[in-house]
Amino acid sequence: MRVYLDHAATTPVLEPILKKMLPYFGERFGNASSLHFLGEEAKEALEDARKTIAKYINSEPDEIYFTSGGTESDNIAIIGSSKMSERRHIVTSKIEHEAVIETAKYMQEQNYRVDFISVEENGIINTKELEKKLNEDTLIVSVMLANNEIGTIQPLKEMTKIAKRYGAIVHTDAVQAVGKMKIDVKELGIDMLSASAHKFYGPKGIGFLYIKKSTPVTNIIFGGGHERGMRSGTENVSGAVGMAAAIEFCYEHFCELEEKYKRWRDMILNACNNIEGFKLNGDPDKRVVNTLSLSFSGVNGEALAELLSMNEIAVSTASACSSHSSEKIVSHVLRAINLPQEYAEGTIRVVTGADNTDEQIEYFIEHLKKAVAQLRKMGGTA
């Protein structure tokens, strides 16, 4: 039995979502910028997708800009707003995704001052520390809504209120939040929000950036002026249609999905709590329900993931996106929450999804218990 428990890395495009995309590869393949009937059909599909997405985050349709994914959205938010302001200070957190951290580092090279604020041991930012860093030179505060490794949700509404007192733009990388928690951009008070379709059962290669009306931000790539100048390049119509169908799926089935995720979370945590030397990382309550970062002392996390993989269970040790850097032994997120080395080295990330079943979770639990015991017997590594 194949058991995929890595839904924070990517998700399958679910059958009904793919079905809605298919016509836009074939019969309705037009370029949304063409003026003839095929172009009009494509344009209509694109604008319908925009409306659907706007509806589920409570924005206006023309505040949604299609991009190639979360990374590009994050880059536009930070680099694009820097081009429109004299301010030279950026605030972000120590547990951001690489798309924000690396962009912030690039801004440092461009002589911007960047503060990477720390988090408490529960993975939540201390808003008092945030306030201390802010000043009249702060261009943007970019803090993720839900963390990709430990799933913790930041107090974004409170942070936005503080940031607004200093006139800073507020951006959130919501790549791991969209589809897993209700999002209301007006309620949050934020200016920009990044999302990526393949994290919520849509296709890879498409994302969006919400930009609140009149936020000073500009494009970072240049061309035909698509997406009202914000993102040139022929519109990915099938991708946009798929992303809209995916966000609709997540929110129209929200209660039923949440119920499943909670059940599976409880099943997994109950089992883990019976294992000695176990720790759940991140705040136990302020988190997206499907994401669990599990640490076992005296076990090597990579060996554990590999043993599970041999039984066709897919989990990860950290985020897929950091797997390019071979130097990293312990993830920057686990370091930021001050997890003792012994636990940090024995960490796996388990993320359930809409396509999982109770049977699969039971299968996983059975193999997890076995694998931890086996590795401990062998001295931690296989």
Place this chain on the structure above:
Amino acid sequence: MRVYLDHAATTPVLEPILKKMLPYFGERFGNASSLHFLGEEAKEALEDARKTIAKYINSEPDEIYFTSGGTESDNIAIIGSSKMSERRHIVTSKIEHEAVIETAKYMQEQNYRVDFISVEENGIINTKELEKKLNEDTLIVSVMLANNEIGTIQPLKEMTKIAKRYGAIVHTDAVQAVGKMKIDVKELGIDMLSASAHKFYGPKGIGFLYIKKSTPVTNIIFGGGHERGMRSGTENVSGAVGMAAAIEFCYEHFCELEEKYKRWRDMILNACNNIEGFKLNGDPDKRVVNTLSLSFSGVNGEALAELLSMNEIAVSTASACSSHSSEKIVSHVLRAINLPQEYAEGTIRVVTGADNTDEQIEYFIEHLKKAVAQLRKMGGTA
């Protein structure tokens, strides 16, 4: 009968190509950066796609970088190489795609000197003029391989030889060339080449940038370090698989497609040559065989396209990408070839494709003749 003759704007994803993509939405949906079995499957598919693409342009696989499309590829080539050099001069042409022209204008704002070299009346760059503009400060020469409006092919090999004498990088936007002419990057001697899958029967939202080994160019967006640092963001696996299948389709069926395109070109031109006040734009020989820019005096091109559209025939007046700018009356390409205003205003672009049939071309010709006559009778506009 629907007749699509706008294959320079976009193409349908052909059934056998889509079929190859489908598993990568569903069962093989893994993140290519994940270390477990699903990640490995995705990674393998991605690398196979890279090998296939490399094969058809005669590069090494690790010289192919996946991007979100032609526009992004062009931006990386120009902006990304500017970051790695002290040189401050850019040479491009007056008939480039907006993705190059607008990027070059952005570089002007960054205090780069940019020369937009002109073309002869046949749409071909005068290599002597190119040489006059070059100097030891020239960072990059970016000239498209085949033009998107009139289809002319530039003498790239000759231009590269000249540019190399000044140590300039040579980039070509080959978005309209890939699949329609044989391409050998080694033979051309170029350093970078941009392509976009949806122009050759692949999906929208994916393209590639060929970068010759050791060409000094760097990334323009920041994140997880995908594509060996050149392009961060979760890899669009289904897109890459589709693009590879598409390039394979074009080159494995090259002779048979070329024969069809030539037949249709001759059918259309024979009919047009019987219409008074007709002009074929661009060099009659040095051109991709499927692209025709047709001008009729005393006719409004937009009215002509609209009349055809009412008969379910899709053609365009200029490129789809320029349709965003409402000010443009005559395209920059037609201005560059000094087409008399009377003809420029009466221009349509007709681009045949793999999915057309003889019957469709006959249907188009019949309606074209009628429409031109009708418009002339009405004084040019409907």
